[in-house]
Amino acid sequence: MQDIQNGPADVCMPIDRVGVKNLKIPLLVQDRLKGSQHTIADVDLCVDLPARFKGTHMSRFLEVISSWSQILNYESFKELLSGIRRKLEAQSAVLRFDFPYFYSRKAPVSGHEFVMDFSSFLCGELTGQDVKMTLGIEVPVMTVCPCSLAISAQGAHSQRSLVRIKCGFKGLLWLEELIDIASRAGSSPVYPLLKREDEKFVTEYAFSRPAFVEDVVRKAASMLDEHKLIKWYEVEVESFESIHNHSAYAKISRL
Numbered sequence: 001m002q003d004i005q006n007g008p009a010d011v012c013m014p015i016d017r018v019g020v021k022n023l024k025i026p027l028l029v030q031d032r033l034k035g036s037q038h039t040i041a042d043v044d045l046c047v048d049l050p051a052r053f054k055g056t057h058m059s060r061f062l063e064v065i066s067s068w069s070q071i072l073n074y075e076s077f078k079e080l081l082s083g084i085r086r087k088l089e090a091q092s093a094v095l096r097f098d099f100p101y102f103y104s105r106k107a108p109v110s111g112h113e114f115v116m117d118f119s120s121f122l123c124g125e126l127t128g129q130d131v132k133m134t135l136g137i138e139v140p141v142m143t144v145c146p147c148s149l150a151i152s153a154q155g156a157h158s159q160r161s162l163v164r165i166k167c168g169f170k171g172l173l174w175l176e177e178l179i180d181i182a183s184r185a186g187s188s189p190v191y192p193l194l195k196r197e198d199e200k201f202v203t204e205y206a207f208s209r210p211a212f213v214e215d216v217v218r219k220a221a222s223m224l225d226e227h228k229l230i231k232w233y234e235v236e237v238e239s240f241e242s243i244h245n246h247s248a249y250a251k252i253s254r255l
Helices: 058-066 074-087 146-151 175-185 196-207 213-226
Strands: 015-031 035-049 092-106 113-127 130-144 158-169 230-240 247-254
Touching: 015 058, 015 092, 035 058, 035 074, 058 074, 074 092, 074 113, 074 130, 092 175, 113 175, 130 146, 130 175, 130 196, 130 213, 158 175, 158 213, 175 213, 213 230, 213 247
Parallel strands: none
Antiparallel strands: 015 035, 035 092, 092 113, 113 130, 130 158, 158 230, 230 247
8 A cells, every 4th residue: 555654845945843642541640658659641743753744653663562562760751752763763852740649638637638630741752872851740739828927817818729839850760759849839739538627727827838839839849859850840830819810820940
């Protein structure tokens, strides 16, 4: 049968990345406490395409990943990237997994425990023999406005904020470590299950630690600076203001 993809392109121009996006697959990821956990991932797979080819072979991406059924770690990730590059006869390959990561959180007083889901991703690019990997997480926290607390006779406005971290790293960096860093940066962590005694504790704890969005991003960045496995990072904080029709935002990068 005629192979149209390997024919000449109408416009002779190389393509940086071509492939498939939003492919959903079951995924087994590393878990610091349990060893591994099952989740589901949205997957993007791409390669470069030389100018002489009209198109890539989309089915080959799925062929490679269908034969890959390992726990997600550095070795298996690099093996998958190598397989994609080899199968597609490319110079570079890019792979990204977006998935919910489940981390158990215990209520501060009652001790009731339940899992929370955190949006996370692992992205990697293989060029030559080097794999550049980026790990990312999005963590909700509670923030109490210091200004509102200082000027109000009764209470202060509080809201949920999102701490987004992405970083390059060496060695084994656990998602739980990034979740803990982000959670400690706000006025209080967010919990999935709280009883009345827990709500009282969380409210009083948060109001004793008011924080602007600037405070949160600086605290998260300072903890990332101290982490020995993190080579570079970008941390963003978005606060969904309860008394404004807009969000407050701050970002610090160390690239």
